Amino acid sequence: MQIVKLFNAMPGAVAQGMIWGLLAIGVYITYRILEVSDLTVDGSIATGGAVAAMLIINGWSVWAALLAAFVAGMLAGLVTGLFHTFCGIPAILSGILTQLALYSVNLRIMGNKANVALSVNKYSLLLSSRNARAIGLQNPIVILVLFVAALILLLYWFFGTELGCSLRATGANRNMARAQGINTNTNTVLGLMISNGIVALAGALLAQYQGFSDVGMGRGAIVIGLAAVIIGEVVLGKVFRNFGLKLLAVVIGAILYYLVIQVVLWLGLNTNDLKLLTALVVAMFLATPYWRAKYFSKKKGGV
Amino acid sequence: MLKINHIAKTFNPGLITEKTALVDVQLHLNPGDFTTVIGGNGAGKSTMLNAVAGVFPVDKGTIEIGGENVTNLPEFKRAQYLGRVFQDPMTGTAATMNIEENMALAMRRGQRRGLKWGISNMEREMYREQLRKLDLGLEDRMASKVGLLSGGQRQALTLLMATLRTPKLLLLDEHTAALDPKTAAKVLELSDKIIREQKLTALMITHNMQDAIDYGNRLIMMHEGRVVVDVEGEEKKKLTRADLMGLFEKAAGQQLNSDKLLLS
Numbered sequence: 001m002q003i004v005k006l007f008n009a010m011p012g013a014v015a016q017g018m019i020w021g022l023l024a025i026g027v028y029i030t031y032r033i034l035e036v037s038d039l040t041v042d043g044s045i046a047t048g049g050a051v052a053a054m055l056i057i058n059g060w061s062v063w064a065a066l067l068a069a070f071v072a073g074m075l076a077g078l079v080t081g082l083f084h085t086f087c088g089i090p091a092i093l094s095g096i097l098t099q100l101a102l103y104s105v106n107l108r109i110m111g112n113k114a115n116v117a118l119s120v121n122k123y124s125l126l127l128s129s130r131n132a133r134a135i136g137l138q139n140p141i142v143i144l145v146l147f148v149a150a151l152i153l154l155l156y157w158f159f160g161t162e163l164g165c166s167l168r169a170t171g172a173n174r175n176m177a178r179a180q181g182i183n184t185n186t187n188t189v190l191g192l193m194i195s196n197g198i199v200a201l202a203g204a205l206l207a208q209y210q211g212f213s214d215v216g217m218g219r220g221a222i223v224i225g226l227a228a229v230i231i232g233e234v235v236l237g238k239v240f241r242n243f244g245l246k247l248l249a250v251v252i253g254a255i256l257y258y259l260v261i262q263v264v265l266w267l268g269l270n271t272n273d274l275k276l277l278t279a280l281v282v283a284m285f286l287a288t289p290y291w292r293a294k295y296f297s298k299k300k301g302g303v
Numbered sequence: 304m305l306k307i308n309h310i311a312k313t314f315n316p317g318l319i320t321e322k323t324a325l326v327d328v329q330l331h332l333n334p335g336d337f338t339t340v341i342g343g344n345g346a347g348k349s350t351m352l353n354a355v356a357g358v359f360p361v362d363k364g365t366i367e368i369g370g371e372n373v374t375n376l377p378e379f380k381r382a383q384y385l386g387r388v389f390q391d392p393m394t395g396t397a398a399t400m401n402i403e404e405n406m407a408l409a410m411r412r413g414q415r416r417g418l419k420w421g422i423s424n425m426e427r428e429m430y431r432e433q434l435r436k437l438d439l440g441l442e443d444r445m446a447s448k449v450g451l452l453s454g455g456q457r458q459a460l461t462l463l464m465a466t467l468r469t470p471k472l473l474l475l476d477e478h479t480a481a482l483d484p485k486t487a488a489k490v491l492e493l494s495d496k497i498i499r500e501q502k503l504t505a506l507m508i509t510h511n512m513q514d515a516i517d518y519g520n521r522l523i524m525m526h527e528g529r530v531v532v533d534v535e536g537e538e539k540k541k542l543t544r545a546d547l548m549g550l551f552e553k554a555a556g557q558q559l560n561s562d563k564l565l566l567s
Contacts, residue, residue, distance in 0.1 A: 158418075162411060165400075165421035169408050172397035179356070179395070180464075181382035181412040 006266045010259065011141065012132040017258035018144040019206050020224055021251030024232075025151060026198035027225030028250050033159070034171040034191040036084075039095030039222050043102030044076040044196040046218040048203025050109040053118045053213035062126050066204050073200020074193040076102060081189030099218075106215050114215045118207055125208040140209060147205070148251050151198065156244040158194075167191055199225075220275050223282050228254035230285040304504040305332040305472050310354055310364030311528075324350040325361070326528035332472070332506070332521075336535075337498050339515040340508045341547075342525035348508045349390075351525070352474050355506070357381040369471040383413025386465030386503075388458065388478040388494075395461030398450030402441060402460065405449055406430045409464035433463055437493070455486035459493060466497050473498065473505040480510060491518065516542050524551055 023045060030038040048069040055065040076098055083094035110116045120128035127140035158164045169177040170187040177184050199221075207213040232246075232253025240249045261274065269277065312325040325347045332338060340348050354361050355368075357378040365374045368384045389395050396405050407422040407430075427445070434442040437459050441452075449457060458478055465473060475494060479487035495518055498505050509515050515522055522539050524532035524547070531554035534542060 160421050161418045162407075162416040162421050163418060165404060165408060166411075166416045168400060168404075169397050172399045173394070175389075175394050176397055177408075178378045179382055179385075179387045180408045181379050181414075182408070182416070183377075183379045 006262065008133065009262045009266070011139075012129060013258040013262040014255055015127070015129070015132050015140040015144060015209065017255030018141065018148055018251060019202055019209060020258065021148060021228060021254035022151060022205065023199050023202035023221060024225045024228035024250045024254045025155070025247055026195040026202065027222065028229050028247065029155075029191055029195040029198070031226065031229060032171075033168055034188060034195075036091045036171075036188065036192070037095070038077075038080060038192055038195060039092060040076055040080045040098045040102075040192070040196050041095075041199050041222040041225060042218040042220065043099035043106065044073045044199045044218070045203035045206070045221045046106045046213070046215055047072050047076055047102055047109070048200025049207035049213035049217055050106045050116070050203075050215070051200070052204030053116045053207045054109055054111070056118060056123050056125070056208075057116070062124065062208070066126075066201060069200045069204035070197045073203070074197040076200070077193035077196030078189060080196070081192040084192075085185040085188055103215065110213065110215065116213045118212055120208075120211060127205065127209050128211060129209050130211075144205070148248075152244050152247045152251075155247060159243060220278065223275075223278055224254070224257065227257050227278060227282045227285070230282065231256050234285065304334045304336070304369055305330070305355065305506070306365075306367040307331070307351070307355065308365045308367075310351075310361045310366060312350060312354060312359070312361050324528055325354065328354075328364070328525075328528065328530055330523065330530055330533075332504055334504055335502050336521050337495075337503070337505045337519035338507070338521040338523060339519045340506060340523050340525060341510070341512060341515045345527075346525040347528040348525050349476055350528075352476050352506060352508060355381075355472070356385055356387060356474060384471040386468075386470035386473040388461045388465050388473075388475050390477040390480050392454040392457040392461070392481055395464070396449045396457050399448060401446050401448050402434070402452075403427060403430055403445040405460065406433075406464055406467060409467045412468050433467070434460075437463060453486075455482050455490060458482060458486075458490050462490065462494055462497065466501060466503065469501055469503070471504065473503045475505060475507040477508045477510060479514075494518075512544050512547060516544065516547070522547075524554070526551070526554065 023041070027041060030036045051072045052065040052069045055068055056062060060068070080094045080098040083089045083097055084091050089097070107114065118125070120130055127143050129140065131138045131140055159168060166177065166182045167187045167190065169180065169182055170184045170191070174184045177187070203218070206217065229250050230253070232249035232251070235256065236249040236252060240246050264277065265271065307328055307330040310325055310328050313321060313323045315321050328347070328351055342348050353359065355366055357373065357376060361374065365372055367373065368381070373381050373384070387395070397408070403422055407426060410426060431442045431445065434445070439456055439459060441456065441460065449460065452460065462478070478494070479490050482490060491514060494507070497503070507519065520539065521535035522532070522542065523530050532550045534550070
């Protein structure tokens with residue numbers, strides 16, 4: 001266990017954390033703002049990766065490919081949203097259905113291959129893990145900081161608009177929202193679209209970063225997204241009150257998550273056990289508020 | 304202003320949980336009518352209000368608000384004509400949003416919501432003025448989350464929000480029932496004041512017979528999904544609780560069960 005190895009892995013962990021932080025912002029929009037648990041994420045991140053990889057290979061510019069990935073993610077969100085609102089299927093199931101369907105769709109997008117290579121040697125990509133420790137503008141962290149900042153600013157603006165406020169109201173209290181003339185169904189669909197668009201964008205960046213797109217790259221993505229949201233809230237919830245800062249906390253949560261992962265790997269954890277560990281950690285954090293209320297609340301008189 | 308023509312509603316038809324809530328409700332309100340609604344549990348009071356608000360579609364009959372047939376309009380579209388305050392203080396406001404944001408949402412009831420900033424400084428001043436009138440000190444807490452307010456404060460705020468944009472019809476669904484007596488009286492006074500000042504047409508459900516007699520210019524009593532008593536004007540002014548019970552017995556054709564009516 002050389003400490004140098006750990007330090008060498010840190011920049012990569014930060015970059016990866018920031019990409020997953022973008023995804024986590026998408027998760028935050030559904031899970032925290034819209035109060036919907038959306039499992040589409042596992043599929044839509046791979047969709048984003050697949051769309052971007054194929055388009056870049058076919059000569060599209062990276063920016064056009066990113067935009068296309070965003071749109072593809074929004075379509076995935078639209079499908080989940082329609083399952084949920086128009087077909088009356090519970091949100092969780094709607095997401096699972098779309099996620100399952102996307103597996104086939106993603107294979108189709110990648111020409112019936114499970115894996116498509118996207119080498120930074122052959123194509124001009126926005127970022128690559130190869131430059132994770134480079135000093136200078138080619139370092140992926142530079143472009144990712146710009147992405148994170150732009151996305152947070154854009155969302156800060158959007159959720160302050162009349163439309164954005166109505167979306168927040170939809171999540172906060174659907175009865176109240178309808179009584180104020182807000183179409184909660186439309187808003188739920190819109191929220192799911194925005195969320196999955198961002199998730200797919202993260203997928204498009206991830207495919208470039210890791211140098212390939214894989215049909216299975218989204219497995220457990222929702223759990224990592226939730227982990228980032230929760231870690232961000234636990235660590236910075238008391239300090240960051242402003243909406244923009246809350247989104248930043250989510251990204252920081254994702255970075256912390258990847259740093260911790262690097263440490264446990266360095267300590268000798270088998271990579272195959274990572275998902276088990278992640279699931280357990282997230283389960284514990286999700287259970288904490290319930291336990292706190294049930295077993296540790298100071299009971300004031302009576303039961 | 305409101306025309307309810309022979310509406311009927313049965314929940315869960317054909318199931319073991321089938322429940323006929325409205326049998327045949329007929330009610331016309333004139334502009335400016337402040338009508339109190341009383342009746343026992345399960346009489347259909349809340350169901351009638353929710354039918355007007357469009358929470359669910361009715362099985363039969365039509366509903367007109369201000370001359371427009373709204374029977375087939377979804378809840379969020381009917382909202383443009385309606386101000387609503389609910390029994391549960393949690394229902395009428397968004398707890399995780401602050402006071403001014405809640406008011407800004409209410410201010411845009413029935414308007415298109417676009418990409419303009421959700422709340423302007425000019426509005427803010429107006430909201431502060433309005434809140435000052437409530438005399439609850441809320442004008443100094445406009446950036447506080449509504450979840451931090453007491454039930455009474457939330458109901459007062461909901462009332463203000465419901466009337467920020469003058470509604471064609473104000474629906475008050477036992478909006479003081481969850482409050483302590485002192486706060487309830489205060490919120491009721493406030494409701495009366497707003498209804499008078501803005502000359503609103505209002506329907507107010509209450510479990511309190513005395514309140515039903517004291518407030519409004521018209522009183523209806525419901526029983527088993529029908530309107531069985533309807534008094535207004537001078538006749539209502541002279542009404543006593545004993546009269547009401549007499550009317551009810553005559554209309555319902557049975558001995559009044561005081562438990563059912565929750566007299567107070």
